[in-house]
Amino acid sequence: MSIPAGPAWVTLVYLALYYVFMTYLLVVKQRLRKQYTDRGETFDRYFGEDREMLAADRIQLNMLEHMPVFLALLWMTAFAVSPREATIVGGLYTLNRAIYPLVLGKRLGRGTPPRILFVTFSGYGLLLWMMVRIGMSLV
Numbered sequence: 001m002s003i004p005a006g007p008a009w010v011t012l013v014y015l016a017l018y019y020v021f022m023t024y025l026l027v028v029k030q031r032l033r034k035q036y037t038d039r040g041e042t043f044d045r046y047f048g049e050d051r052e053m054l055a056a057d058r059i060q061l062n063m064l065e066h067m068p069v070f071l072a073l074l075w076m077t078a079f080a081v082s083p084r085e086a087t088i089v090g091g092l093y094t095l096n097r098a099i100y101p102l103v104l105g106k107r108l109g110r111g112t113p114p115r116i117l118f119v120t121f122s123g124y125g126l127l128l129w130m131m132v133r134i135g136m137s138l139v
Contacts, residue, residue, distance in 0.1 A: 006087025007078040011071065014094045018067065021060045021101070028056040055108035059101045066097075066123065073130040080137040086130075093126045 029045060032053055036043035045053065070093060078086035096119060103119045 004078050004083030004086070006083050007074055007090060010074060010087055010090035010094055014067075014070070014090075014097070017094065017098055018060075018063055021063055024101070025056045025060045028052060051107040051109060055101075055104055055106055058108055059104060062100065063097055066127075069127060073127055073134070076134050077130045081130075081133045085133065089126055089130055093123060096123045096126065 032050055033043045033045075043050075070090075074086055074090040074093075077089065100116075100119050103116055104113065
């Protein structure tokens with residue numbers, strides 16, 4: 001059995017996007033550390049309340065939180081339903097993850113910005129779609 005190319009490409013793009021988010025997080029952390037040092041302040045990466053650091057963390061951690069579920073569903077869809085459907089739905093989900101930082105913004109305030117709910121629920125909808133399609137293929 002060969003590996004379906006479409007879901008493999010979706011997986012590679014998804015993982016590359018994750019590392020883009022990780023790199024962004026590191027860049028923000030280093031820049032903020034320098035800014036704080038230049039002002040004579042202590043940068044506390046974990047217990048500080050810098051809103052830009054909180055947003056960078058949320059971008060990376062949100063993707064990481066959903067990664068195991070998405071990748072499992074992507075590949076179960078590829079094998080149980082169809083590689084084509086897995087590629088389309090997986091591509092849409094990856095695009096959804098890619099726009100998350102743009103919708104969230106550079107600074108995270110108190111509470112959840114209402115605009116992020118569209119991206120969040122769209123992602124949940126795509127994951128649910130895959131779950132239902134997998135379930136339907138098993139009966």
